[in-house]
Amino acid sequence: MARTKETRANAAPGAGTIFTLRAIGLVLAARWLFSMSQMDLTAAVTSMASSPWACINLVFLFLLIFLPGARAVAERPFHPLPQWLRQALRLFALLGFLFAAWSVGAFVASAGWRRALQAVAATNGWLLAAPVLYAAVIWICRPLPLWRTNVAARRFAIGRYAVSLDPATRTVVVWAERRKVGQYDARELSVRWASGAPIRATPA
Numbered sequence: 059m060a061r062t063k064e065t066r067a068n069a070a071p072g073a074g075t076i077f078t079l080r081a082i083g084l085v086l087a088a089r090w091l092f093s094m095s096q097m098d099l100t101a102a103v104t105s106m107a108s109s110p111w112a113c114i115n116l117v118f119l120f121l122l123i124f125l126p127g128a129r130a131v132a133e134r135p136f137h138p139l140p141q142w143l144r145q146a147l148r149l150f151a152l153l154g155f156l157f158a159a160w161s162v163g164a165f166v167a168s169a170g171w172r173r174a175l176q177a178v179a180a181t182n183g184w185l186l187a188a189p190v191l192y193a194a195v196i197w198i199c200r201p202l203p204l205w206r207t208n209v210a211a212r213r214f215a216i217g218r219y220a221v222s223l224d225p226a227t228r229t230v231v232v233w234a235e236r237r238k239v240g241q242y243d244a245r246e247l248s249v250r251w252a253s254g255a256p257i258r259a260t261p262a
Contacts, residue, residue, distance in 0.1 A: 071135030075198060076128050079139075079147070082191050083122030089184060090115065111157065118150035122195070136202040137236045148199045155192035162189065204233045 127140040139147075162185050166174040178185050203215035212223035220233040223244065232239040 070130035070132045072130035072138030075138050076125060076130060079125060079195065079198060080123055082195060083119055086188075086191060087119050087123065089188075090119070114150065114153060118147075118154065121146055121150070134204050134236060135206075137204060139199070141236050144199045148196055151192045151195035151199070155189055155196060158189040158192060162186075201235060204236065 121143065125139065125143065127143055128138050130138045137144075162174075165177070165185075169177070174185075201218035203218055204220035205213055205215060207213065207215045212225070214221045214223075218235050219239075222231040222233075224231070228244045229241050230244050231241045
């Protein structure tokens with residue numbers, strides 16, 4: 059059976075994830091460049107060179123906009139990004155979220171709610187939008203199974219694990235996100251109950 063050709067009208071699953079991450083990266087980069095344009099060029103370059111946080115932001119924005127190795131593939135709809143890229147984005151986004159939340163919280167504690175609301179209005183809501191964008195990257199790059207549960211295709215999702223059953227060969231393939239854990243004989247599988255009951259073998 060011939061495979062359906064991927065077109066713009068029939069994009070592979072995962073293309074929306076790539077588009078969303080790049081859009082968030084472009085918004086963050088545009089806002090950062092706008093903030094830098096308010097400063098003198100020499101002062102901006104000097105502050106960037108002496109700030110580790112600026113270097114972290116540059117690496118994060120580069121990964122978020124260019125997404126090296128990202129490719130939407132129908133076989134792994136939830137994982138268009140390489141595993142190392144997803145983990146790096148989650149780490150940098152977590153650092154950015156903590157820094158933004160701490161900065162906003164410290165400003166509110168020192169200036170009060172009235173001045174904080176005035177600052178939010180003066181920045182067009184950016185003080186609240188920045189932590190939300192970082193949190194969105196963390197949520198998009200959260201651990202996910204390789205596919206959704208599809209009983210007809212004998213594919214199941216359990217947390218971040220994916221299980222594929224092959225009744226012809228009586229084998230089971232287990233995936234942890236994009237990493238293949240192994241292929242096992244279905245007749246040798248066992249189930250350990252959460253209550254601590256003894257292991258009970260599944261029937262063949």
